[in-house]
Amino acid sequence: MNSTASIESSQKKSNRPLVLASIMLAMFLSAIEATIVSTAMPSIVAALGGFSLYSWVFSAYLLTNASTVLIFGKLSDLFGRKPIFLIGISLFLVGSLLCGFATSMTTLIIYRFLQGIGAGALMPIASTIVGDIYTKEERAQIQGYLSSVWGISAVTGPALGGFFVDVLNWRYVFWMNLPLGILAIIGVVFFFHENVEKKRHSIDFPGSALLMVGIASLMFLLVEGGVGIEWNSPLAIGLLSIFILCSIGFYLQEKRAPDPMMPFSIWGYRSITIANITSLTTGMILIGVSSYLPAFVQGVMGKSATVAGFTLTTMSIGWPISSMIAGRLLLKIGFRATSMIGGGALVIGGIFFFLLTPDKGPLWAAAGSFFIGVGMGMSTTSFIVSIQSTVDWKTRGIATASNMFMRNIGSAIGAAVLGGVLNSVVHTTIQNKNMGGNISLQTVNQLLDADERASLSSSTQSALQEALTIGLHQVYVGLLGLAILSFLFIFFLPKGKKT
Incomplete structure (x- = not known):
């Protein structure tokens, strides 16, 4: 049975509303x-100890997620979306169950590795299933619904995390995934049907191994670089060398593999190439706003964590709203024009942050965050629908996963580069002000806590706020540059409604 017939059969047999609800739940x-784990982390550290491993609770999840997303995307093209999706969500739920039973920070991190592996299948395959069971015209609107999941999770995550910690126990932060995940499994098992062509597949094991080792090395370096690993240390050089060697080996392997893990032919489509490159830069923008806007609002403006959270929430509001609007625009003005509107919104948001000063207030920061959300919603929805309309069923999984992979890598690179810029500028400013040996880069942490901030002298507090303002301004200069670069990349998308 050919791919077109398979899709049509899937459309006829699958209960599309229930399948959509199931994958949105996943x-x-x-x-x-x-967001939910961040809220619970102080309680988790208090119970398990191991504060020095704090960041690895997040890094472990991010590392394995990014390392497996392409592999799961390709496997879904070989064996069908359903079995690979079910394997992914099962691993995620097993990891969640074990996380709740963790007795130390080390075991929690190990279980988070497992949870991240499963999560690598959820996002790309969920979006790919939508591409399979809906027509091109329907996909545009449905992708908007999928994007709304991000907004809902950003708003409800902190509230749910706080509820579980205050009323029940931090372990329920992980265990809450179990009933919801089981519902998603039931929905996919009973209501999603696909006819996959039965044939013997040659799995590219060498390519998979090289990809996982290479990406894991890069992610480990980007996550720990400048924090746990000095950039010029032998370990950093070794990790970078492993990544380069694995990348070369992966390229050579994919050229000769009969069924390559990454078919480079998909990069021959200009729409896919531009969408993926742009997703790299927008991923850097996303992490820049998410990571450093709260620092400006709390450390420089002196506002509460609640106010800082509000300035980020506006991005989560702008994203799903613009995604739904993009779904309608795609059918009227095409992928390129819709993406350019998104690129323009990113530039406007970048300008807001470039002009951000302490006296502008949190509403100014929230406005910039909102425009970034609008830009992300418009562009990502356009990219996914464009990519899925460009390729057939046999490569739709890996093509969709490649776009999400590039955004993940962009976020990791952005965290390393922008974090390095901030630390360097703040450190230099403190040195130039000759603030004394007891004031260092770590002292800036006290600005982010109201009680700690009150313990600083007014002169020290003012000088630290100035140093943080200068450092964050350089970060926002970088964000504006990335926004402009993203807009320029979008300009090169193919014209017209067709890709």
């Missing part, structure tokens, strides 16, 4: 992980 579990 995506919600993956999306909410960051």
Whole structure:
């Protein structure tokens, strides 16, 4: 049976509304992980200890998620979306169950590795299933619904995390995934049907191994670089060398593999190449706003964590709203024009942050965050629908996963580069002000806590706020540059409604 017939059969047999609800539920579990776990982390550290490993609770999830997303995307093209999706969500739920039973920070991190592996299948395959069971015209609107999951998770995550910690126990932050995940499994098992062509597949094991080792090395370096690993240390050089060697080996392997893990032919489509490159830069923008806007609002403006959270929430509001609007625009003005509107919104948001000063207030920061959300919603929806309309069933999984992979890598690179810029500028400013040996880069942490901030002298507090303002301004200069670069990349998308 050919791919077109398979899709048509899937459309006829599958209960599309229930399948959509099931995969949105699965995506919600993956999306909410960051916000709900962040809220519970102080209680987790208090119970398990191991504060020095704090960041690895997040890094472990991010590392394995990014390392497996392409592999799961390709496997879904070989064996069908359903079995690979079920394997992914099962691993995610087993990891969640074990996380709740963790007795130390080390075991929690190990279980988070497992949880991240499963999460690598959830996002790309969920989006790919939508591409399979809906027509091109329907996909545009449905992708908007999928994007709304991010907004809902960003708003509900902190509230749910606080509820579980205050009323029940931090372990329920992980265990809440179980009933919701089981519902998603039931929905996919009973209501999603696909006819996959039965044939013997040659799995590219060498390519998979090289990909996982290479990406894991890069992610480990980007996550720990400048924090746990000095950039010029032998370990950093070794990790970078492993990544380069694995990348070369992966390229050579994919050229000769009969069924390559990454068919480079998909990069021959200009729409896919531009969408993926742009997703790299927008991923850097996304992490720049998410990571450093709260620092400006709390450390420089002196506002509460609640106010800082509000300035980020506006991005989560702008994203799903613009995604739904993009779904309608795609059918009227095409992928390129819709993407350019998104690129323009990113530039406007970048300008807001470039002009951000302490006296502008949190509403100014929230406005910039909102425009970034609008830009992300418009562009990502356009990219996914464009990519899925460009390729056939046999490569739709890996093509969709490649776009999400590039955004993940962009976020990791952005965290390393922008974090390095901030630390360097703040450190230099403190040195130039000759603030004394007891004031260092670590002292800036006290600005982010109201009680700690009150213990600083007014002169020290003022000088630290100035140093943080200068450092964050350089970060926002970088964000504006990335926004402009993203807009320029979008300009090169193919014209017209067709890709």
